Amino acid sequence: MALSLRHHRLVRFASLVVLAGSLTYATGRTNVRADVTAEGLSKITDTTRELVASITAERPVMVHAYVSREVPRSLVPVRTRLLNVLREIEAAAGDGLSVRIVEPEPYSEEAQEAVDKFGIVPRRMVDREAGRAEELQVFLGLAFVSGPREQVIPFMDQGLSVEYEIARALRTVTTDDRKVIGILRTDAAIMGDFDLQARTQKPAWRIVDELRKQYEVRTLNPNVAVPDDVDVLFVPQLSSLTQPQLDHVRAYVDAGRPALVTVDPMPLFDLRVAPTEPMLPQGSGFGAAPAGQKGDYKGLLRDIGVVWDDTKILYDAYNPHPMFADLPPHVIFVTKRPDGTDPFTDADPIVDGLTEVVVLFGGEIAPSEGHEGEFVPLLTTGKTAGFNRFDDMVQRHILFGLSGPIVPRTRSPIDGEVHTIAARIKGAEASGEEAKPKNVVVIADLDLFGDQFFAMHERGGDLDGDGIEDIRFDNVTFLMNAVDALAGDEAFLELRKRRPRFRRLTLVEELTRDARMQREREIEEANAAAERELEQAQAALDAAVAKIRERDDLDETTKQIMIKSVEAAENRRLEARREQIELEKAKKIARIEAEHARRIDEVRDRIRLLAVLLPPLPPLVLGAWIFGRRRRRERESTPASRQRAAATAKTSESESAIKDRGGDA
Template sequence: TSLDPKRPVLIQAYVSPEVPRAWLPVKQNLLAFLREFDAAGRERVETRVVETVKYSPEAREARERYNITPLRVSSSEESGSRSNEIFLGLVFSSGTEEFVIPQFDRGLPVEYELMRSIRVVARAARRRVGVLDTPARPFGGFDFQSKRQSNEWPVVAELRKQYEVVQVGPDADYPHDLDALVAIQPSALSAPQLDRLTAWLAQGKPALLLLDPLPAFNLSLSPAAAQENSPNLAPLLKTLGIEWRSDRIVWDNYNPHPQLRSLPPEIVFVAKGNQAPMPFQEKDPVTSGLQEVVLLYPGAIAPRSGAGVEFTPLLTAGKDSGALRWSELVQPSIFGGFSILRGIPHTPGKEIATLAARVRAPSGVNAIIVADADWLGEEFFEIRRRGIEGLNFDNVTLALNAIDSLAGDTSFLALRKRRPRYRTLEKLEEKTRAYEEKRRAESEQAAAQAELRLKEAQARLDAAVRALEARADLDEQTRQIMISNVQSAENRRLQVARANINDERDRALENARIQMESSIRGVQSAIKLLAVALPPIPAFVLAIVMALRRVPDRRPNQ
């Protein structure tokens, strides 16, 4: 209703008449929404669907006028379709304004993309969002340290579809008319640059801050890696009213994806299955309705004692989680730089970590802080774009919701979260957690037994040395020679015993892991069997009932 009937919006869809089976739901959903928009928009919105095949005049028009080219579909996606290149492009135009989606990918939310594109060409007033040009290089550019060209972060391109994006330099005063600011890894700024950001936040300007203790995209930007060159973050954290330990990395054993079991627990999956009281803050429109968010090597934030701020957790880790020090997880590489270690023991902590929070203060501070920067990586935009089955992460939705909320543009918050709600196999997750807890207990028991046996071997060595030292019938030189011989012999035995004990411990841990995975596979097989066997039963019973009801009708009349 806000569209001007004097400037109608024309939507042209260049669509292949035949598409692979995997793309058929996308095409049908898109065409259904176009018909709905055409009916509801009346004279304000017009739609035109152009059937397009390769080498046709329509294909030439799409390519030459709008740079819409066919998408080549791999053979695994064709599923019997004869075509291997499809058209699914959209052109939005209103007056002189034009916006093109060259290829409508499977993972894009149809209704949201259509509504946003209509608003773009309708020249609705755009708010201004600033992106601080930190050493994380959100706008890309040449990195003289690594001598490589970095690409622009995909979140910047995504924001340009809705906002006027302003590149904010860290060394000059920020534009006063920004509706919101995005700062990725501000801990990497210099001291004067950090002071300028702190002063800007103290004025009550809305901001989305990504504070990452271990940015996987560039480990050298870790605060712990900078050491003495790291700026003092205390004024910034005090202004925000939060505590953030820059050398603590949160981990969580919860992982609802069997195909991703090889990932380390520092890849944190936030979802309702992680047993946290409230993984997503249901009272905040930014996170209410989200289903799953993934963070990579995140940190934890907490309210500062006596700060007097309104601290609202938005994302929390699960019950089976904890934290490691940066020095336990990262080691310097012999070739320079740093490398991340794997296979580190993980002991769950007593507190559930807050991974993201909204902070408001009487002084005017209005910010959303996420203790991670990797969750906005290119891979999550690619997963969303391609619509990979089973990986329906809400990372992009969370980012756009947070910026919308801060900038005061809430028109898309509810629309963006409209998608099918996927339920996990709760019984399987429950059994998996039980097996994992059993394995952890067995691992801890094996490690404790190994430690005890090593201490006993060391005690025997110490006792033998003390017995020789107590003998009065030996002169000093003989005593030292005998002690040295005993120490050498006992050390050899100790080394052999240590190797045997470690082998036994490793075998016990491996057996526990194999037993856990075998048990989980058994549960999965049972669920698959039930999924195949149960559906035909109602039809079979109905057939028997109908057959029995028809039996009397076949008897001859007496």
């Protein structure tokens, strides 16, 4: 019996379902994967693929991944990328690599296993979704085990690169001899120290923990020669070394061995370590050793190929972040600027592809005169830069010592030049008969490696919790790239650049651009007006004092008394005026912010209205078109006799209706 048309359609549909299921199963069995996203973060790079392929069954690696099934919304992309990368690695690996993915529930045996075996503890987080807040215990940790070697990532934070962290951990557990980073012990105790006065241990900087994830890190005694097995020498605050200690550094650099040297004119972590200040005594109390004499660190830098003014602190008027508008200009944002300067495009591999690096009260370096080597700038200011002197930004008190930084009211004029903050020196001429070409990175700031940047690197720059990074500072990436390049290990330089690009609503940003620019201009005008009024008040005070000094009819004692009296009175008026100006400026900025918010809301309201009105239009138009098409096809398929009969019937009905109305009348 022949099948009806309905049965034919049912058989065809069932066949398509079976075919789709078979193709899905076959594709899954063959481990064929494809990542069609723009960033390709769910597929591994050739560097990682080669690393995974090198793991053999003779030295196997077991990856234990503890990944919670439920995570807060902000961590959903991280969880997805983590699982995708683990599956990609497992698919590309041979018999030497095994991946075990566990989804531990709170207080389960798997959760206890993660804590007991590897120290991976859940992080308590609050998930705010649909107007409710729910506390979750989230696992996003990994443990890499190869024989006696073990490497643990306690938590894959939002700001971390999943593939980079996994690849680095795999290489750490599969490498017999890790390269050695030697950190010279200086007054800048980044390796930690014991405070005898407080009887507490100062922790090491986060920079040390980050380096230990990839290298063997040692503390080096500056009073002896650098050991031969040190691959990279890290000298924090070169200016705090004595001459014999500098000679050891010189011997190391002259041998052509790589070094990372920092020279900070204003170290915010401890102003006593500034180059203009005397060396700190070793120890405290009666057992303290006398402070030594600083050596000729400028001479060593000149021989390397660098000139450094140790009292100059740079500033840059460009600040791309309205949220940081209150920061002093000495916090420099090294990034692509409207003036055309872009230090991170087609640059040295250390900085190529970075987004932004923050420098805190850093200094300036320049190539020394007659230097024949290659001086490659890494971090630079824009063309809106100038400087202040160290003594203008600190206060010295007989009881409280050195304090600062104090942002002075006056600065050097903007010179329109680009100033170098960090540079790489390669192939510089030798300073001794047996010296070899230099391989040194010099950075005129140490605060840019502060713990706050490492914390931000881990948690990401999502400040408002919308899942989109508002800021991205690459200070940690800059450090690791510099060390890798000096160590001759550039495998991870490209891998660190692989980060998600967060797409914003470009139309909204385009429509609100004028409002933002006007807001920034008005805020700048308000700040400038307040600055001018304060300068005028200060000028009046200076003029009153100068007028007294010019009087010839008064002796010096009377002048000093009158000056102090005038200064006291003018300072009171100046302080009152300053408070009034600041209050008026705050009110004006508040009005500007309110007007800016109103303009933004107007744009958003228009977009919301369009979002309500436009979506129904396509289905309505499509429905009208389909209805008209069906009616037309019905008319075309109706026989002519039926159409004439329908027309005749309709005409008869109309005539009857007319007669009925006439009879009623």
